[in-house]
Structures are given as C-alpha cells and as structure tokens.
Amino acid sequence: MADRNPAPDTPELRERWGAFEFTESYRAKADKAIARYPEGRQRSAVMPLLDLAQRQVGEETDTQGWLPLPVIEYVADYLDMPVIRVLEVASFYFMYNMVPVGKYHVQVCGTTPCMLRGSDGLFETCKKRGMKKGHVSDDGLWTLTEVECMGNCATAPMVQINDDNYEDLTPERLDEILDELAAGKQPKSGTQEPGRHTSEPAGGPTTLKEMVDANHDYRGEWK
Amino acid sequence: MPKVKVDGQEIEVPEGATVLQACELAGKEIPRFCYHERLSIAGNCRMCLVEVKPGPPKPQASCALPATDGQEIRTDSEMVKTAREGVMEFLLINHPLDCPICDQGGECDLQDQSVAYGRGATRYEENKRAVTEKYMGPLIKTVMTRCIHCTRCVRFSEEIAGVDEIGAVGRGEDMQITTYLEQAAEHELSANVIDLCPVGALTSRPYAFEARPWELKKTLSIDVSDAVGANIRLDSRGREVMRALPRVNDAVNEEWLSDKGRYMVDGLSKRRLDKVFVRKKGGFEPSSWDEAFKAIAKAKPGKSIAAIAGDMVDCETMFAAKALLRACGSNLIEGRQTGMDYDVSNLAAVNFNSTFEGLEHAKAILIVGSHIRWEAPLVNVRIRKAVKRGAKVFVVGPEWETTYPAEFLGTDFAVLNDLPGHISDAFKDADRSAVIVGGGALKGAHGKAMALASQWGADFNVLHFSAARMGGLMLGFAQKGGMADIVKAKPKVVISLGADEMDFEPFADALKVYIGHHGDKGAHAADIILPAASYAEKDGTYVNTEGRVQFAEKAVFAPGDAREDWTILRALADALKVDVGFNSFAALQSAMIKEVPALGEEGLADLGALPKADAQAKAEGTMSAYPIKDFYLTNPIARASAVMQRCSDELLHGVELAEAAE
Numbered sequence: 001m002a003d004r005n006p007a008p009d010t011p012e013l014r015e016r017w018g019a020f021e022f023t024e025s026y027r028a029k030a031d032k033a034i035a036r037y038p039e040g041r042q043r044s045a046v047m048p049l050l051d052l053a054q055r056q057v058g059e060e061t062d063t064q065g066w067l068p069l070p071v072i073e074y075v076a077d078y079l080d081m082p083v084i085r086v087l088e089v090a091s092f093y094f095m096y097n098m099v100p101v102g103k104y105h106v107q108v109c110g111t112t113p114c115m116l117r118g119s120d121g122l123f124e125t126c127k128k129r130g131m132k133k134g135h136v137s138d139d140g141l142w143t144l145t146e147v148e149c150m151g152n153c154a155t156a157p158m159v160q161i162n163d164d165n166y167e168d169l170t171p172e173r174l175d176e177i178l179d180e181l182a183a184g185k186q187p188k189s190g191t192q193e194p195g196r197h198t199s200e201p202a203g204g205p206t207t208l209k210e211m212v213d214a215n216h217d218y219r220g221e222w223k
Numbered sequence: 224m225p226k227v228k229v230d231g232q233e234i235e236v237p238e239g240a241t242v243l244q245a246c247e248l249a250g251k252e253i254p255r256f257c258y259h260e261r262l263s264i265a266g267n268c269r270m271c272l273v274e275v276k277p278g279p280p281k282p283q284a285s286c287a288l289p290a291t292d293g294q295e296i297r298t299d300s301e302m303v304k305t306a307r308e309g310v311m312e313f314l315l316i317n318h319p320l321d322c323p324i325c326d327q328g329g330e331c332d333l334q335d336q337s338v339a340y341g342r343g344a345t346r347y348e349e350n351k352r353a354v355t356e357k358y359m360g361p362l363i364k365t366v367m368t369r370c371i372h373c374t375r376c377v378r379f380s381e382e383i384a385g386v387d388e389i390g391a392v393g394r395g396e397d398m399q400i401t402t403y404l405e406q407a408a409e410h411e412l413s414a415n416v417i418d419l420c421p422v423g424a425l426t427s428r429p430y431a432f433e434a435r436p437w438e439l440k441k442t443l444s445i446d447v448s449d450a451v452g453a454n455i456r457l458d459s460r461g462r463e464v465m466r467a468l469p470r471v472n473d474a475v476n477e478e479w480l481s482d483k484g485r486y487m488v489d490g491l492s493k494r495r496l497d498k499v500f501v502r503k504k505g506g507f508e509p510s511s512w513d514e515a516f517k518a519i520a521k522a523k524p525g526k527s528i529a530a531i532a533g534d535m536v537d538c539e540t541m542f543a544a545k546a547l548l549r550a551c552g553s554n555l556i557e558g559r560q561t562g563m564d565y566d567v568s569n570l571a572a573v574n575f576n577s578t579f580e581g582l583e584h585a586k587a588i589l590i591v592g593s594h595i596r597w598e599a600p601l602v603n604v605r606i607r608k609a610v611k612r613g614a615k616v617f618v619v620g621p622e623w624e625t626t627y628p629a630e631f632l633g634t635d636f637a638v639l640n641d642l643p644g645h646i647s648d649a650f651k652d653a654d655r656s657a658v659i660v661g662g663g664a665l666k667g668a669h670g671k672a673m674a675l676a677s678q679w680g681a682d683f684n685v686l687h688f689s690a691a692r693m694g695g696l697m698l699g700f701a702q703k704g705g706m707a708d709i710v711k712a713k714p715k716v717v718i719s720l721g722a723d724e725m726d727f728e729p730f731a732d733a734l735k736v737y738i739g740h741h742g743d744k745g746a747h748a749a750d751i752i753l754p755a756a757s758y759a760e761k762d763g764t765y766v767n768t769e770g771r772v773q774f775a776e777k778a779v780f781a782p783g784d785a786r787e788d789w790t791i792l793r794a795l796a797d798a799l800k801v802d803v804g805f806n807s808f809a810a811l812q813s814a815m816i817k818e819v820p821a822l823g824e825e826g827l828a829d830l831g832a833l834p835k836a837d838a839q840a841k842a843e844g845t846m847s848a849y850p851i852k853d854f855y856l857t858n859p860i861a862r863a864s865a866v867m868q869r870c871s872d873e874l875l876h877g878v879e880l881a882e883a884a885e
Contacts, residue, residue, distance in 0.1 A: 009404055069404070082387030084403040091392040219798045 004091050006098045009069050017057075017070040026056045029077065043081040046089050050096055059192075063140070064105040066097035069155055094147065098161050101143040102136045104181055109159040110146045115155040118170070122157055125171040129178060141182060154199040155191050162188035169194065225292040230299050239726070242285035242296055243271050251298045254307060256314075256421045257373035258286035261477060262382060268314070268373050270336065272306040273298050281398025282306040294324040304340075311341035314371050317352045317396075318422065325369065325612050327423030329436040333371065356401055359389075360407030361869045362414045362482060364431050366470050370400055376416035383479070385607045385626025386410040399430030400424070409624075409874050411600035411854060414482045418468065427466065429486055429866045434458070434465045442778035443470065445765045446484035447535040447690035447758045448858060451479050451579075451601045452767030457488070457759055457778040464488045464759050464779055474580050475771065481600040482870065483854065483861055488759070490864030494742045496567040496754035497783025507752065515751050516798035522716050522734040524799070529555035529714035532700050533721030533739065534689030534858055537775070538822055540755075540788035541691065541698050542815040543803070544720055550801035557709050558695030560725035561850070565665040566707030567696050570830040571675060573665075574693065575769040577657045577682030578827070583608045585682070589646070589675070590618045591639065591668050594662025596626065598688040599768070615649045620664070620846045636668040636842040639675060647679075662688055664848045670840030677836040687768045688851065690758075694766035697819050697828070706853050712733035719745045720788065721755070736789055739783070741859035754785035757860060761787040762808065764815075768830040773823060775867045 007013065023029055033048035059063025067090050076083040082202060090096045097105070108114075108122050121135050123146070130137050131144035152158040155167035159174060166177055168191045180187040191198065200212075210216035224236045227242075229249035229620035236245040243266070246253050256268035266287035266847050273285045274297040276694055282302055296305060300705050315337065322328045354367040372391065377400065380389045388409070408416075417427050446453040446467070453476035455467045467488045470482035501510040503517060528551050530544040544772050545556055559565075567573055577585065582605045595603045603626060610616060610627035618625070619632045619639065632638045632646075651657050658676040660669060665685065676683035686694065695701070702708035709717075710729040717730045721739035727748035737749035740757040760781040783786065789811055796803045805811040816823035821830075855871040872878040 004397055082390075082403075084388055084390035084392075087392055087403060088390045091393045 004094075004098055006069055006072075006091070007066075007088070007100070013059065014070060015066055017068040020053075020057075020068075020071045020074050022052070023056060026052050034079070043079045043085070046075065046079055046081070046086055047093075050090055054096060061100070063096065063103050064101045064143070066100050069126070087145075100136060103141050104161050104178075105143045106178075107132065107145045107147045107150075109148070109150050109152070109156070109158050109160075111149040113149075114157040117156040119157040121171040122159060122169055122174050125174050125178075142178075152199070155196075167191045167199075168193035171197065224291055225294070227290050227292070227294040227296060229296045229311050231885050236290050240271060240290045242275060242283070242288040242290050242294070243545055245290040245294075246273065246285060246298055248685060251534060253285055253298065254340050255337075256332060256371060257375060259375055259419065262375060262378040262419075265374050265378065267309045268371065268787050269340065270307065270314070270340075272303060274300050274302050283461075307340040308342045308712060311337050312345055312347075312413045315341070315345055316347050317368075319351060319368050319369060321369070324433055325366070326364075326426040326814055327369075327420075331423060343844060357399070357401040358405040358407065359425070360409070360413060361866065362428055362486060363408060363417060364426045364428035366426070367399060367401075367424055369422050371422055372400065373421055374400075375419040375421070376400060376425060379416055379419055380408070380410075380413075381608070383415075383604055384410050384412045389416070397633075407874060411481050411596060412479055412604070413468075414485050415479045418478070423623055428523065430466045435462050435562070439465060440778070442759075442776050444759065444778060445690075445773045445775040446476075446480065447765065448481065448484040448487055448861065449599050450687040450690055450692055450768035451476065451481075451599050451688065452765055452769075452771060452773050453484055453601060454773070455480060455484065459778045461757075462779050462782065464491050474578070475767065475773075476601050479602070479604060481881070482856070483867065485881075486866045486870070487858070487861040487864045489866050490741070490860040490862070491757055491759055492782070493746075494859075494863040495782050495785070495867065496740055496742055496746060496752055497781075497785050498754060499784060500746075500752040501702060503748045512794065515753060516795060517796065518751060519716060519734065519736060520798045520800075524551065524553075524714070524716040524734075526552040527713070527715040527755060528553045528713065528718065529557070529709050529716070530718040530720060531560055531706075531722040531725055531732075532556070532562065532691055532695050533719070533723060533745070534691055535758055535860070536691045536695075536720050536788065537761065537765055538691075538694040538698060538759070539761075539763050539808070539811055540720055540792070540813060541700055542818070543699070543720060543789040543792040543805075543811055544850060545698055546805070546811075546814065547799075547801070547804040551799060553714070555702070555709050555712055555714055556698075558689075558700035558708055559705055560722045562708065562726070563662070563665060564703070564708040565669055567701045568772070570693075570696055570836040571707060571833045572669075572683070573685045573687075573696060574830050575659075575684040575686060575767075576833070577684050578769050579605050581682065582606065582656075582657055582684075583612070584655050585609050585648040586612075586614050586655040586657040587681070588614055588616045588620035588631075589650070589656075589658045589681075590620070591618065591636070591658065591660045591672050592620045592664025592846045592849075593659060593686050594620070594623045594851060595659070595661075595686065596623060597849070597851045597854040598661060599686055602686065614653075617646055617649075619668070620661070621848060623849070634847065635845045636671070639668055639671045639842040642675075644835035650675075650679040650681060653679075653681075653843040657684055658682070659684045661685050661686050661847060661849070667844030667846075668842040670837055671842035673833070674836040674838050677833070678838070683833060685768070686809055690765055690767070693768060693770055694764065694822070697766060698815075700882075719749065721745065721859070727805065738788055739859070740785065741863050743859035743862060745859075753800045754781070755788045755791055756781040760785075761789075764812075764813060764822055766822070766828065768822075770830050771827055772823075772825050773796055774825055 033045040034042045037044040054065040076086040131142045158167040173192045177187045192204050253271045255271045257265045266284045271285045272282035276295040357365045377389050390424040442457045446455045454470040458466045471478045499510045499515045500507040532541050607627045616629040654698045660672045717733045719737045723743045723745040735749045736751045737745045738753045738755045757780045762777050821828035855867040859869040
C-alpha cells in the first residue's frame with residue numbers, strides 16, 4: 001500500500017510550493033467544478049479541485065503530480081474550508097499522491113483475480129527496470145505502486161499508468177508498453193489481447209452476438 | 224408518537240427518536256462508544272447493535288436507526304449478545320491491553336463495557352498496530368495506539384467548539400486522529416475532548432499519572448473562573464485538588480467546561496498565602512493572627528473602614544464583610560474593583576435575562592463590547608448553537624475570531640444610535656432575539672442597548688465575567704460612583720477580599736488588609752495579609768451572570784494557617800469590638816438569607832422587571848480593547864497555575880516550548 005503520510009513540512013517544501021496558484025486554465029476548470037454545487041456548498045468541490053491541483057503540479061514537475069502541503073492549504077483556502085478537512089480527503093483516496101511520484105505512476109493490481117492471472121510476473125518486469133514499490137526510479141520516470149482491485153477483473157491482470165488502464169497483460173506486453181512510454185509515445189490503452197475489444201469473453205461473445213459489429217434491435221425476437 | 228416494543232415492553236417514544244433512545248426510555252442499557260447525546264450521530268463503532276423487527280435479519284446499529292411505529296426491539300436476544308461480543312472483539316484487536324499504565328483506567332468506557340459485554344478472551348494472535356503519538360497542545364496528552372476511532376473529538380471540535388482542527392487522516396487500518404501538522408488545539412474548550420474520549424487515547428496532560436479515580440474524593444462545586452458558574456466536580460486526594468471536571472447541568476454548562484476552569488486547579492497549591500504577614504519596614508514579616516488583629520484595631524478605623532470584594536469570593540464572605548462594616552457603622556462596600564460605576568438600582572438591568580438556554584432560541588443577537596469567547600466560552604457555545612438554528616449575530620467592538628458567521632460593526636458605540644437597516648430588520652423579524660452587553664461596554668452603551676432591546680422586544684442581557692459580581696450586587700456591594708466614592712471617603716482601613724485587580728494607589732494612607740488566598744497583586748500592595756480559603760476550601764453561594772444561585776461545597780482544607788474567610792471577618796469583629804450577630808456558618812447563612820431571600824434558593828433569582836428604557840439614550844465612546852488581555856491568566860489562581868501559564872505562553876504568545884522527555 002502506498003505511503004499515506006504527507007511529505008514532511010520543510011522550509012524547502014514551503015519555498016518550492018508556497019506560492020502555488022492555479023494557472024488560468026486550471027482556475028477556469030476549478031471554478032466550473034465549484035459552480036456545480038449550490039452557493040455556500042463550495043466545499044463539495046474539494047475532490048475535483050485536489051485532482052486539478054495534482055495535475056497542475058504534475059505539469060510543473062513533469063510527473064503524474066502530487067499534493068504538497070502548501071498546495072493542500074491553497075485548495076483549502078480556495079474553498080474557504082479548514083485545511084484538516086482537505087487533508088482528510090486527500091489522505092483517504094489513493095488517487096491523490098501524498099509524496100512525489102515519477103513521470104509515470106505504474107499502479108499494478110495485486111488483488112486475487114489479477115494475482116491468479118499472473119500479476120507477480122508484472123511486478124518482476126517492473127522490478128527489472130529498476131522500479132521499487134513506493135519509490136521514484138533514479139531516472140525520475142517511474143513510480144511503482146501495488147494497488148487493490150481496480151475493477152478490471154475480466155481482463156486481468158491489469159496495470160494503471162497515470163490516466164490509462166492497460167489490461168490482459170503479460171510480462172512481455174507490459175515491457176512493450178513501458179518501452180513505448182519511455183520513448184515518449186502513447187501506447188494503446190485498454191486490453192492488449194489481439195482481437196479483443198473491451199472486456200467481452202475471450203474467444204468472442206457468447207451472447208448478444210449480433211451486437212458485435214452494429215446495433216441490433218432484439219425486441220422483435222422476444223417470445 | 225410512535226409506539227415500539229422493547230424486550231416485550233411497549234412504550235411510546237417522542238417523534239424523531241432513535242432506537243437507542245427508545246431502549247434508554249425503556250430502561251435498557253445500550254453500550255456505545257461513538258454515540259453521544261450532544262454530538263451528531265456517526266454510527267461507526269457498532270457497539271449499540273440491537274435486533275429490530277421488521278427489518279433485515281441481522282443486528283442493526285440502534286444509534287442511527289429511527290424508531291418507527293410497531294417496531295419490535297430486542298436487546299436481550301442471543302443475536303444481540305453475540306453481536307456485542309463480536310464488535311468488542313474487533314475493537315480490541317488493535318487496542319492495547321495497557322490498562323494498568325493508562326490514565327483512563329477505572330473510568331474507561333471500553334474497560335467497563337468489555338467487562339460487561341465482551342468475551343472472556345480474544346482469539347487474535349496477530350500483532351497489534353502501533354500509532355505514533357500526536358501533539359495536541361499543553362492540555363491534551365495523546366496515546367493514539369489506544370484510539371478506537373469513535374470520532375467524538377472530531378465532532379466536538381467541529382460542531383460544539385466551532386474550531387475545525389481535529390481530523391481523521393488516512394483510512395482503514397491506517398486511520399489516525401490528529402490535528403493539522405500536529406498543531407496544538409487552540410480554543411478555550413479544547414480539554415472537553417478528554418472527557419468525551421471513551422478510551423485512554425486523549426487524556427489530561429497536567430493530570431497524567433497523578434491519581435486513580437477510585438482514590439479521589441468527589442466534591443460538587445461551582446467554577447469561579449468566569450461568571451457562567453459552570454457546575455464542576457472537584458476531585459481531591461488528601462489536601463490537594465487533583466482535577467476539576469464538569470457536571471451535567473443543561474441550564475448552565477450542559478456538560479462542558481472551559482479550559483481555564485478545568486486546569487487552573489493546580490494553582491490552588493502554588494503561591495498560596497499560608498501565614499499571617501504584617502508589613503514592617505517595607506517588607507513582609509510572618510506574624511500571628513493576634514498581632515495582625517491588634518495592628519488593625521490600633522488603626523482605630525471607627526466608621527472609616529471600607530471593603531472591596533474580589534472576583535472569586537462567595538456571597539457568605541461578602542455578607543460577613545458587609546455585616547462587619549455595618550457593625551462599625553460604615554457602608555463603604557464595593558465589588559466592581561476596576562472602577563466601573565454603572566447604575567445598579569435595578570438588578571434586572573445588569574443581569575443575563577434571556578438565560579443561557581433561552582439564548583439558543585434567539586434568531587438575532589447583538590453583542591456590544593464583549594469578547595464572548597474569552598469572557599464566557601460556554602455562552603459562546605450557546606450562541607453557536609443559535610447560529611446553527613439560523614440566528615444572525617452582530618458585534619460592536621474590536622474584532623475577535625468568532626466560531627460562527629458574525630458581522631462586526633466597528634469599535635464606535637455610536638453605531639448603535641443609527642444602526643444600518645438590515646440589522647433592525649433582522650431584529651424586527653425575529654420572534655426571539657437578544658442583546659448582550661459586555662462588562663467593558665456598560666459605561667458607554669448600557670442605556671442605548673437597553674432602549675434598543677425594548678424597542679425590538681429583545682431579551683436584554685449583561686454578561687459579567689467575574690463569578691462574584693451578581694452575588695455582590697445582590698448584597699449591595701456597589702457605591703453610586705463605584706470605586707471613586709470609596710476613594711473619596713478616604714477610609715482609614717481598606718479590606719480587600721481577594722481583590723487583586725483594584726488600584727491600591729489612592730489608598731496609600733490607609734491600612735490595607737488583604738484577606739485572600741494567593742500572593743498576587745493584592746497581597747503585594749497590602750500592609751497586613753490574612754490568609755484565607757479559595758473556592759475549593761470553603762462552602763459558599765455563588766450567583767452567575769444569569770442570576771442563578773448555586774451552592775458550592777468544600778473539597779479540601781486550606782493550607783497552613785489559612786482560614787475560611789468568614790471566620791477571619793468574625794474574629795476581626797471581636798478585635799474591633801463590634802458585634803456582627805453570627806457565630807457559625809449556619810447563622811451567617813441564615814442572616815444572609817434573611818436579608819437577601821433570593822440567595823437562599825438555588826436556581827434563578829427573581830430580580831424583578833426591567834426598568835423602563837430611556838428611549839432618548841445615546842451610546843457614546845469607543846472600545847479600543849477588551850478588558851481581558853489574556854484568557855488564561857485572568858485571576859490569581861490561574862496566574863499561579865503552571866498549566867495556565869504554559870497555555871498562555873504557548874497558545875497565545877506563540878512561545879515554542881521544548882517537550883519534556885517523559
């Protein structure tokens with residue numbers, strides 16, 4: 001499990017992030033998120049705002065982004081809410097990184113279905129590239145995290161890297177994906193099984209077969 | 224009103240009651256940790272499981288389940304018993320079995336309930352989790368490994384105190400209760416979380432490892448740190464008061480207590496006056512009662528004797544002084560030691576008339592010149608409750624950090640003469656409203672505030688901040704011109720009854736006798752010091768700012784040669800060769816009650832109707848600062864207390880104190 005303690009509050013951290021502010025485009029997105037809620041309920045937007053803040057930190061540091069304490073305080077201030085309430089949310093959800101991560105945050109699912117389908121091999125592949133759980137690799141490219149079920153059991157094993165899921169993996173397929181990412185390319189997301197589209201049964205659909213290529217109205221066939 | 228059956232017994236419960244409350248009405252004990260009557264419902268400890276039909280065939284958390292008509296509730300079935308055992312076993316997975324070294328031992332909900340509802344032993348052999356201790360300030364000691372995550376402390380600071388500073392970070396097994404970056408909890412009610420904590424996770428730091436609950440003598444008393452008159456229990460061992468805890472009184476303090484009232488008790492054993500002192504050649508020398516009384520008699524005061532009452536004296540002491548002076552032929556008595564001279568011809572005009580409970584129902588509140596958070600933290604709690612019910616609050620006076628939305632109208636009282644329209648509207652629309660005038664504003668804004676209150680039909684309140692004030696006023700401890708009248712009378716002998724905030728300079732030629740318990744400002748200025756008893760060391764009647772008469776009992780004996788105040792005044796009467804008319808405390812009390820019958824009855828005193836307000840009254844003057852400069856150091860006991868000193872340094876003046884190695 002990821003380390004959920006916030007990065008220590010040091011003068012260096014304050015100096016680097018103390019002046020954090022949303023850029024114009026992020027501010028627009030943040031205000032849009034706040035506008036979804038009734039007036040006076042702006043703190044309901046704390047989750048989208050934390051996400052936006054993390055993304056902006058990511059852009060500034062060329063990583064997936066994380067939430068330094070001054071940024072958390074900025075979000076609290078932006079929503080006019082106590083900072084401890086924001087910290088509660090930020091430390092609860094694993095999607096918010098409490099410590100710096102690499103450019104690619106490789107989150108390998110290690111829960112039972114993925115494990116049975118070979119997630120141990122995926123960890124091996126990652127480790128061979130110098131990744132270590134909870135650490136940023138020396139080149140700043142990778143952070144490896146073991147996560148619990150991501151809800152892709154039908155296409156296990158799976159890995160989530162930043163915003164994309166990669167499913168039906170083997171160590172070789174994961175290697176390829178990581179190579180492409182390292183080269184700055186965007187690999188195809190979703191299932192990596194040739195011939196499979198999404199999470200339909202391996203070997204083709206067993207029901208609703210007519211629906212594979214085009215929409216089909218079954219209603220006339222109901223008996 | 225829904226009718227439910229609890230263990231076969233049919234009862235009717237109020238609308239909106241929960242199943243847990245229904246069970247309590249039926250006289251059943253439901254174990255609980257997270258549920259607390261005065262906090263919102265969390266439903267996360269699961270200890271209150273009961274069986275409810277109709278419903279799913281499994282135990283349900285009774286604290287969060289509304290009672291509805293026709294429910295059949297069982298609290299004694301096998302299912303409930305096993306459910307409680309199961310929950311208790313889960314709670315104890317990570318709770319350390321360190322009761323012998325835990326300060327909560329003996330008064331611990333978890334300990335009691337595991338004995339009553341738990342299994343004999345656990346089946347878990349795995350390691351328990353360990354959590355680092357969190358710093359929460361000079362009053363709260365934390366051992367977070369013991370925390371069972373009931374979140375009572377989180378809910379208290381958010382809902383009651385209104386200072387969002389405690390939270391639960393992390394999740395699942397990693398959940399931890401902490402303040403942001405482990406900053407100290409910084410508000411006047413912070414230590415109440417210690418009482419709320421059902422386990423030993425939050426315990427009292429000053430009281431750590433001092434005593435066990437079963438070796439303490441419990442005495443019912445009244446808090447004298449402010450004019451709220453919070454009901455407290457003094458726990459003492461031998462001659463020492465170990466701690467003060469709040470008692471439940473819905474009309475006064477609910478079940479909270481300010482940090483000052485709770486933690487100034489360590490000052491009761493420090494800087495005490497325990498010998499008679501007489502000033503000789505500029506310095507104090509220990510002396511004897513005889514010698515001191517002779518010295519006072521030698522001054523031949525005759526009629527020229529005055530008595531000034533301090534902020535923490537009881538009515539009996541004040542009455543004894545009054546009787547003594549009357550026997551001498553003097554009426555120079557005054558309690559408003561800082562020189563205030565507001566009109567006291569009608570006591571209802573200087574009383575908190577809406578009562579604390581009534582204040583909760585106000586829809587608009589105007590505060591004139593009172594830093595309520597410091598002058599009466601428990602009244603601030605009531606205002607916060609009113610605001611949660613939709614009240615609007617306006618404040619005239621320097622800005623302070625409110626725990627609710629409030630509009631500050633500036634420091635000039637003249638704003639009352641011409642209030643902005645939206646404020647008058649708020650009061651005219653409210654079916655119940657209140658005007659609160661602080662002690663600091665009585666000079667410039669008393670008349671105008673009363674006029675506004677009568678114009679709006681609002682309750683008129685004066686918020687005092689000394690515990691002796693209302694009692695003193697009822698006993699006539701007030702001159703028309705305040706202290707200035709006493710100075711003008713040039714008394715030969717001035718008796719200070721624990722009056723430390725008064726100015727002794729104008730009495731340079733008088734013989735100054737200090738009858739008090741702490742070596743504070745008053746004792747420094749005195750010529751003769753007669754050691755007396757503090758509030759913990761004598762029986763006494765106190766009247767709070769609402770005019771509520773309450774009786775406090777003696778918890779311990781005064782140290783050394785110190786005597787109860789009334790005995791000193793009685794002996795002084797003999798030295799001055801006058802007769803005060805009582806020889807025992809009971810006789811003193813009945814004489815006092817004969818003179819002021821209201822003091823004989825516990826509860827709200829009837830002070831009569833408000834005087835007719837002068838519609839032409841104008842408010843004038845500005846308020847540059849509030850009378851209380853330092854919340855933690857307002858009285859001699861608190862100033863002698865190391866704990867209060869540390870709170871003041873650390874919480875108000877930001878001094879970084881190194882944590883002592885424990």
